[in-house]
Amino acid sequence: MAEKTLDTLFHDTLKDIYYAERKILKSLPKMARAAQSPELKAALEKHKDQTEGQIERLQQVFELIGKPARGKTCDAIEGILAEGEEIMDEYKDNPALDAGLLAAAQAVEHYEITRYGTLKRWALVLGMKEAAALLDETLQEEAQTDEDLTGIADAAVNAAAMKTAA
Ligand SMILES: [Fe+2]
Ligand SMILES: [Fe+2]
Numbered sequence: 001m002a003e004k005t006l007d008t009l010f011h012d013t014l015k016d017i018y019y020a021e022r023k024i025l026k027s028l029p030k031m032a033r034a035a036q037s038p039e040l041k042a043a044l045e046k047h048k049d050q051t052e053g054q055i056e057r058l059q060q061v062f063e064l065i066g067k068p069a070r071g072k073t074c075d076a077i078e079g080i081l082a083e084g085e086e087i088m089d090e091y092k093d094n095p096a097l098d099a100g101l102l103a104a105a106q107a108v109e110h111y112e113i114t115r116y117g118t119l120k121r122w123a124l125v126l127g128m129k130e131a132a133a134l135l136d137e138t139l140q141e142e143a144q145t146d147e148d149l150t151g152i153a154d155a156a157v158n159a160a161a162m163k164t165a166a
Pocket of ligand 1: 021024051054112142
């Protein structure tokens with residue numbers, strides 16, 4: 001059996017985030033539908049479109065390493081998304097629904113940020129400049145999304161969550 005080196009790890013982690021992104025793509029419209037705040041809804045819809053582009057970028061990275069674009073079950077994202085579903089269920093029609101949804105969306109972004117941050121570093125170490133640039137582009141989008149969500153939380157969602165329903 002061949003020894004597992006950093007390129008094995010890079011490939012495995014690429015499969016992990018590819019699986020995660022495709023799960024996230026399916027989950028974002030559900031979260032957008034559930035959101036009450038128009039700003040949160042719009043942010044989640046915008047990020048769904050960005051996620052499609054991110055999946056394409058990952059396919060380009062697979063191409064660069066000469067491997068088929070294939071995912072590998074990512075238990076972490078399954079868990080994070082399951083918690084989001086739980087919030088949608090348990091907080092349905094309640095003032096704190098959006099605050100919970102937004103927090104769930106930020107948990108997703110933070111998972112992505114750690115993955116893309118690592119993959120970008122590894123791509124650089126492995127001398128794959130083009131792959132690193134693609135991964136960095138997505139990393140910037142995830143970080144911006146996280147910041148936008150914080151802005152929405154501060155502007156409206158957290159305050160609304162403290163009010164009791166009229
Ligand atoms: Fe993403
Ligand atoms: Fe994201």
